[in-house]
Amino acid sequence: MFFLSSEEQKKLLRYYLPKARMEGVAEELRGWNWNQAPLSPVYDTTLGVYEVAGAYCDSARDLYLRRVEKIYQPPNEAMLRGKIFHAIVARIIVNTKKLIYLYGVSAHGKIIDELNKIQLTDVINESFQKSIEALTEKEQEEIRKKGNLLLEFERDRIKARLQETLVKQPYIGEDSLAALTVPIVVEHKLDGSFLGLSRHLSTDAFHSGESMIVDLKFGEPRKFHRLTTTGYALVMEAMYEYPVNVGCLVYVSFVNNRILIHRDIHIISDELRQWFIESRDEKARLIEEEIDPGRASACSHTCPYKGHCQ
Numbered sequence: 001m002f003f004l005s006s007e008e009q010k011k012l013l014r015y016y017l018p019k020a021r022m023e024g025v026a027e028e029l030r031g032w033n034w035n036q037a038p039l040s041p042v043y044d045t046t047l048g049v050y051e052v053a054g055a056y057c058d059s060a061r062d063l064y065l066r067r068v069e070k071i072y073q074p075p076n077e078a079m080l081r082g083k084i085f086h087a088i089v090a091r092i093i094v095n096t097k098k099l100i101y102l103y104g105v106s107a108h109g110k111i112i113d114e115l116n117k118i119q120l121t122d123v124i125n126e127s128f129q130k131s132i133e134a135l136t137e138k139e140q141e142e143i144r145k146k147g148n149l150l151l152e153f154e155r156d157r158i159k160a161r162l163q164e165t166l167v168k169q170p171y172i173g174e175d176s177l178a179a180l181t182v183p184i185v186v187e188h189k190l191d192g193s194f195l196g197l198s199r200h201l202s203t204d205a206f207h208s209g210e211s212m213i214v215d216l217k218f219g220e221p222r223k224f225h226r227l228t229t230t231g232y233a234l235v236m237e238a239m240y241e242y243p244v245n246v247g248c249l250v251y252v253s254f255v256n257n258r259i260l261i262h263r264d265i266h267i268i269s270d271e272l273r274q275w276f277i278e279s280r281d282e283k284a285r286l287i288e289e290e291i292d293p294g295r296a297s298a299c300s301h302t303c304p305y306k307g308h309c310q
Ligand code: SF4
Pocket: 056, 057, 058, 059, 060, 061, 062, 294, 295, 296, 298, 299, 300, 303, 304, 305, 306, 307, 308, 309
């Protein structure tokens, strides 16, 4: 999921990164300037990046109901599916690193055997058993079918990367093998408090090889999805004081028992940064001043709050 194809890598190196350097970013919109306007938070309320970036409800009434009215709803089927699929990808990546350190370079056959043993039920039983039981049989079946496809796909990709690294590097040690096979930190924890965001943020992935924020999506592409990568880029700049210029949204879909992947690589531009900050301020105001924004222009029939808004 997280590894670019050779064409995408070429585009990143020859197009996106030079373009980002050429266009530049307004200094006041770099995360490390969190202590001055427009980045410094106006309100005390802290938000998750998903709350600032999410616009599935375009009036943000879902946010009002959750944060002001304190109405908590269980995730709908699409949300639960997304959480399980994220957990599958994270499991393969983390286990690969663990197995490399545990068995070392010479026992790479054992690493592959152990990777082959990972089952979808391991991921579901660990954190999702109760929530999945609340779904219909058909929905559960669909999640299992797609989850298994995803698991096989990701497992094969990682095994191939492991082999590719091993054939190129005869004297490699386990630390380098782990870093080259999986140059990704999944569910990277970040403190967003400098920017009026939660202290416990978690990005889907940070690609250390490319210095790029990566976010996985299992639904239809939406314009506002780029706000997620923008939010995490701003937080990384605030925390570590180095520029994060590029984001990548990975859209995964399932067609005729196959996985299709589309990667939206984009520059974290001034426009996106401004849009994120405006959305943060608007939403924090809505919570602090307890403003009910009213219904969205078009409500999805799967919105968990539909019972509260009719
Ligand atoms: S039902 Fe409509 S207005 Fe209510 S939270 Fe959902 S999308 Fe928003």
